Amino acid sequence: MANPDRQTATLALAHALSAAERGLPVIPLSPTKLPALRSPHHDDAPGTARCRGECGLPGHGVHDATTDPAAVRALFAAAPWATGYGIACGRPPHHLIGVDLDTKGDTDAVASLRELALRHLFTLPPTVTVLTPSGGRHLWLTGPPDVVVPNSASRLAPGIDIRGSGGYLVGPGSVTAHGAYRLAPGTADRDPAPCPRALLHLVAPPARTRTKPATTRAPHGEGLIAFVLAAHEGQRNTRLFWAACRAYENGLGNSFAERLVSAALHTGLTEEEARATLASAARLTTPPRTDR
Structure with missing residues (x-):
């Protein structure tokens, strides 16, 4: 019977191969949840161009991830201490x-x-x-x-x-x-x-739109107002929430709130909807008190 460490490694490879078969690119992980293989460029001089696997050697973290069974086996063979796998x-x-x-x-x-x-x-x-x-x-x-x-x-x-x-x-x-x-x-x-589309809007950065270079720098926060005003139906609340979060994170929330509400009203939101969204943004971006 294999010792527990070897058995764990064998099971990790089996699970990784099963995931790869489902189209999920995998890499071996150490017990610390970090990539199991050390970078082949660990001892390179500082300032050396960063390699993401172009050299063909293993040890590039998530850039090694693969669905090819032979490549998965090779990665785990190079890291027999791996007890888990990561999915890119x-x-x-x-x-x-x-x-x-x-x-x-x-x-x-x-x-x-x-x-x-x-x-x-x-x-x-x-x-x-x-x-x-x-x-x-x-x-x-x-x-x-x-x-x-x-x-x-x-x-x-x-x-x-x-x-x-x-x-x-x-x-x-x-x-x-x-x-x-x-x-x-x-x-x-x-x-x-x-x-869900609304969650995707929250986790993905807004698409950048090309604009002509400004001759003068816009006042601090004007970009957030423009972002809210550019909202179409179906994205008004999401854009307001995103802009409000950025405003609160940068210390503009309280002084900027009325302008954000005004911009939201211009897009068609009601005042009640706009203020509720700002309140939600304030809650989610304000660190909880620790003096209790």
């Missing part, structure tokens, strides 16, 4: 978006996500859900191929991290120093569900 997000064919919900301490990311869903009128579809050793969960969603979703930590709300292009999720069946990752009951046979 943002890659075809699924263009995976991971919603990482934390529940540590006073953080209740599940409740925060529910509040966002109510505020922005979207419903989370049944999808693949992975339970983490700390009691949190990862929701797997798919995005459109022409939208690049960046990685973020607690930007939407405390405890909600987004794994997008260049990021990875710890795959179910992985064993880490803190425990095992496993599929939530009833989700094993599901495919990742499409990300």
Whole structure:
């Protein structure tokens, strides 16, 4: 019988091959949840051009991710200490978006996500859900191929991290120093569900529009007003929420609120809707008090 470490490594490879068969690009992970293979450029001189796998050697983190069974086996053979695997997000064919919900301490990311869903009128579809050793969960969603979703930590709300292009999720069946990752009951046979459009607007940066160079610099915050005023029906509330979050994060929220409300009214929102959206943005961007 194989020793526990070897058995864990064998199971990690088996789970990784199963994920690769479903079109999910994978890499081996160490018990610390970091890529198991050290970069071949670790000792390169500072300032050397960054390689993302063009050299053909393994050890480039998520850039090594592959669905080819032979390549997966080769990666795990080079890292026999791997006890888990990572799934690259943002890659075809699924263009995976991971919603990482934390529940540590006073953080209740599940409740925060529910509040966002109510505020922005979207419903989370049944999808693949992975339970983490700390009691949190990862929701797997798919995005459109022409939208690049960046990685973020607690930007939407405390405890909600987004794994997008260049990021990875710890795959179910992985064993880490803190425990095992496993599929939530009833989700094993599901495919990742499409990300609701309203949630996609929140996690993806707004599309940049080309404008003529300004002869003078616009006053601080004018771009946020212009962003709200450019909203079409179906995106007015989302644009206002995004602009309000940026305003509060940059210390403009309180002094800028009336101008944002005025811009929202111009797009067709009611004053009640606009002020409720600003209140939600203020709640989600203001750190909780710790002097209790």
